Amino acid sequence: MLKKERHDFIMRQINLHNRVLTSDLVQLLNVSEDTIRRDLQELVDENLLYKVHGGALSKSYHSSFDDSTVYARDSKIAIGKKAVQLIKDGMVVLTGGGTTILEFVKLLPQGLTATFFTISPLVAVELAKYNNIEVILIGGLFSKNSQVTYGGQVITQLAEIKADLCLMGTSAIHPDEGLTDTYWEINQLKKAMLACAKRTAVLCISEKLDIALRLRVCPIESISHLITELDLGHESLSRYREKELNIL
Amino acid sequence: MLKKERHDFIMRQINLHNRVLTSDLVQLLNVSEDTIRRDLQELVDENLLYKVHGGALSKSYHSSFDDSTVYARDSKIAIGKKAVQLIKDGMVVLTGGGTTILEFVKLLPQGLTATFFTISPLVAVELAKYNNIEVILIGGLFSKNSQVTYGGQVITQLAEIKADLCLMGTSAIHPDEGLTDTYWEINQLKKAMLACAKRTAVLCISEKLDIALRLRVCPIESISHLITELDLGHESLSRYREKELNIL
DNA sequence: CGTGTTTTTGCGTTTTGTTGCAATAAAATA
DNA sequence: TATTTTATTGCAACAAAACGCAAAAACACG
Numbered sequence: 001m002l003k004k005e006r007h008d009f010i011m012r013q014i015n016l017h018n019r020v021l022t023s024d025l026v027q028l029l030n031v032s033e034d035t036i037r038r039d040l041q042e043l044v045d046e047n048l049l050y051k052v053h054g055g056a057l058s059k060s061y062h063s064s065f066d067d068s069t070v071y072a073r074d075s076k077i078a079i080g081k082k083a084v085q086l087i088k089d090g091m092v093v094l095t096g097g098g099t100t101i102l103e104f105v106k107l108l109p110q111g112l113t114a115t116f117f118t119i120s121p122l123v124a125v126e127l128a129k130y131n132n133i134e135v136i137l138i139g140g141l142f143s144k145n146s147q148v149t150y151g152g153q154v155i156t157q158l159a160e161i162k163a164d165l166c167l168m169g170t171s172a173i174h175p176d177e178g179l180t181d182t183y184w185e186i187n188q189l190k191k192a193m194l195a196c197a198k199r200t201a202v203l204c205i206s207e208k209l210d211i212a213l214r215l216r217v218c219p220i221e222s223i224s225h226l227i228t229e230l231d232l233g234h235e236s237l238s239r240y241r242e243k244e245l246n247i248l
Numbered sequence: 249m250l251k252k253e254r255h256d257f258i259m260r261q262i263n264l265h266n267r268v269l270t271s272d273l274v275q276l277l278n279v280s281e282d283t284i285r286r287d288l289q290e291l292v293d294e295n296l297l298y299k300v301h302g303g304a305l306s307k308s309y310h311s312s313f314d315d316s317t318v319y320a321r322d323s324k325i326a327i328g329k330k331a332v333q334l335i336k337d338g339m340v341v342l343t344g345g346g347t348t349i350l351e352f353v354k355l356l357p358q359g360l361t362a363t364f365f366t367i368s369p370l371v372a373v374e375l376a377k378y379n380n381i382e383v384i385l386i387g388g389l390f391s392k393n394s395q396v397t398y399g400g401q402v403i404t405q406l407a408e409i410k411a412d413l414c415l416m417g418t419s420a421i422h423p424d425e426g427l428t429d430t431y432w433e434i435n436q437l438k439k440a441m442l443a444c445a446k447r448t449a450v451l452c453i454s455e456k457l458d459i460a461l462r463l464r465v466c467p468i469e470s471i472s473h474l475i476t477e478l479d480l481g482h483e484s485l486s487r488y489r490e491k492e493l494n495i496l
Numbered sequence: 497c498g499t500g501t502t503t504t505t506g507c508g509t510t511t512t513g514t515t516g517c518a519a520t521a522a523a524a525t526a
Numbered sequence: 527t528a529t530t531t532t533a534t535t536g537c538a539a540c541a542a543a544a545c546g547c548a549a550a551a552a553c554a555c556g
Contacts (some may be wrong), residue, residue, distance in 0.1 A: 003504075019250065022542075032506050037543065052252045053513060053542065107351045121369025121385060137369060137388020137397050139405065144376045150339065151387050251514075270532075285533070301523060301532065496504050 006039055014049050014058045015213050018182075021055040033187065047207075051100035060171045060182075060211050073103070075205045080104035082227050082248040083203055089113045091164045094193060095123055097148035098169035100203045102126060108133075115233060117161055119148040119189070143185070150185050155192040166197030170204050173226070175239035177212035178219040189216040194218055201225035201248075203244060209236055249277065254287055262297050262306045265379045269303040299371055319347070323453045323477035328352035330475050330496040331415060331451055337361045339412045342441060345396035346417035348451045350374060356381075365409055367396040367437070391433070398437050406440040414445030420451050421474070423487040425460035426467040435463040442466055449473035449496075457484055468493060 006029055013020045022088065025036045039231050040056050050057045065100035080103040095101050097120030105126045105248065113132040118124050118134060124137040166188060172180045181187045194200050194217070206228050220243050227248045230237060237247055254277055261268045261276075273284045279444070288304050291297050298305045300366045328351040335341065338361060339438045343349050345368030361380040366372050388402035399443040416438060420428045427450065442448050455475050468491050475496045478485060485495055 019253065021250075033542080034507085034544095035505060038505085050252075052250055054250050057250070057252060121372050124369050124390050125395065128390055129394065135392075137385070137387045137390045137401075139385045139397065142372045142383040142385045144379075144383075147373065147376065149387065154387075193345040213280070226270055281532085282517080282534095284514060286515085 001031075003039070006031070006035075007043060010039060010043065010056075011048060014056065015060075015211070018058040019055060024055075044141075048211075056101040059207060060213065072205050072207075073099075076100045077107070078229040079203050079205065079227050080107040083201060084108060085248070086165060086167075086201060086225065087112065087114065091115070092162070093117070094158075094161060094163040094166040094197050096120065096166075096168035096190070096193065097123060100169045100205065101167060104167065104203065115154040117163060119150070119154060119193075121149075122147060124212075145183075146186060148189075150189050154159060154189060158192040158196050161196045163197040164199070166193050166200040168193060168200065169203060170202050170208060172208055172211035172213045173202060173204050173220070174210055174212040175220060175243065177216065178212040178221075179217035179218055179223065180211075181215050182213050184215065187217055188219045194222060201227055203227050206230050206236060210239075251287070254279070254283075255291060256305075258287060258291065258297060262304060266302060266306040266317065268305055272303075296381075302364035320453050320455075322350045324351040325355070326477040327451050327453065328355040328476050332356060332447060333496070334413060334415075334449060334473065335360065335362065337392060339363070340410070341365070342406075342411040342414040342445050343408060344368065344414075344438070344441065345394060346415035348417045348453065349415060360436065367398070367409060367441075369397075370395060393431075394434060396437075398433050402437060403440040406444050409444045411445040412447070414441050414448040415476060416441060416448065416450060418450050418456060420456055420461045421450060421468075422458055422460040423468060423491065425464065426469075427465040427471065428459075428461040429463050429465055430461050432463065435465055438465045442470055447472040449475055451475050453479050454484055458487075 002192045009029065010020060010025060013025075020042070022033060022036050026033055029036070038050070038139075040051050043056070044051050047059075049059055076099060079100055083104045083106050083140065087108065092115045100118065101123055105123055108130060110130065111132060112130060115134045115136070116127050117136045117138060118127065119138045121137065124135050127133050127135045138149055138154055138157050140149040140157070141151035143150050170179055171182065174180065179190065181190065200223050202223050202225065204226065219241070223245060225246045225248060226240055228237070232247060240247060257277065258268065258273060261273070270281060270284050270288070271292065276283050277284070288297070289301050291304070292299050295307070298308055324347060327348055331352045332355050335356065340363045342365045345366075349371055353371055356378060358378065359380060360378060362377050363382045363384070365384045365386060366375065367386045369385065372383050375381050375383045384395055386402055386405050388397040389399035390407070391398050418427055419430065422428065427438070429438065448471050450471050450473070452474065457476070468488070469495060473494045473496060474488055476485070480495060488495060
């Protein structure tokens, strides 16, 4: 088995299970511990995973809930500022949930007149602080993990909406694999959101670039804007610049 | 289980419940007390929580005092405790919004298995902290004043629900005039909520007793329970005791 | 084809990290 | 104060990682 194959195998395990044990890999791949450790180190150097004592963890699996201190808050504010530029008076906007979106909402101009649909209660509460924004919260089953509504009812309601712009956070984006996710229901949800907006902007901190997870949401071509905290010319974005995609 | 995963688990517990007991963690994670204590110490070193005798506390719990700014919080907690007694495993409950309801939700027992419908995003977020409660957020226009969803869509959806119990806060209750309100839309909403529940409990701090506002929601007979912070025998409640109404 | 170079891999050793135990100290509780 | 519960500390056993080294494989090039 070639080294590259081993690396791919490891990454597949990581994306599948969010974690992997060194000892498991030794068994599965039938090589020495040292080799696995070296492999993991190389993948760390490529910025593809986190190494911990005993194994490795997925980058996308970021210690799920830390509401006191928003992870990478500065980056998210930078993204929020860029996203605000897309919003014009009179627009109908659909948003997902997540801390990045929340930071974006806090940065909207006070006088903005617009209609916002959202599946996130927290986003709704934040949007309600703007006098001229009409807020419609899409109801349904409430997800304990993602803190958004999901399920059949949400998707049915989304089908009735025609939005000018959809803003969504993401757990992973990859130049070839497009938008991917780990959970089936969230995957379905994102597809429905994409379907009801003319354009979609993906808000994404740079460390979620170049990651592909189990379930495909859409190809990269279905996205109109990619917003990261990086400068336009940044090297990490070159593979995305080749696609038909506005980068902010 | 990797150490990092344990740390994440602990942080999730902390952020969910604002506190955690060492002994609980020992059981849940199946490791020795020493390990848990060391984990907690490491998280303290990372400035992620406070350690106290017997367990640990969330940092945000101490720093953010927005709880204490709730008006008449003690009364609302007293009401919440009484309201919890009405909730049994397996029930389908519908709740409104408001700080009284929110305090009630925080007092629910951890293991409770139930289904909650709610029109309040904040209540939904709070309910989501209970593993065995299914939370359905009813969507629609979002009211900037009351922080609940309202309007035609909400009423349509309410019509499809059959709840065992409805819990609502109120701005006014009067022995002769019944439940009253100031805003047309909220009035409609409350009527719809009443209609879809077998029984309705009104949570109401004593200073809202004996007040009648412009719009009638329902006569006092339509309410099955009145819950205030007062003792059962309190004089202010005498006029209500004469009605067919359980007083808690 | 042969020879020197680089890459890859596994082995032994040392170092570091992790965990549970026991003895003792401190804090909470009655 | 007496008793129980929880913390702290040092220690030993074990697991995993790092490091240097050498064998083997793959590669480059005359």
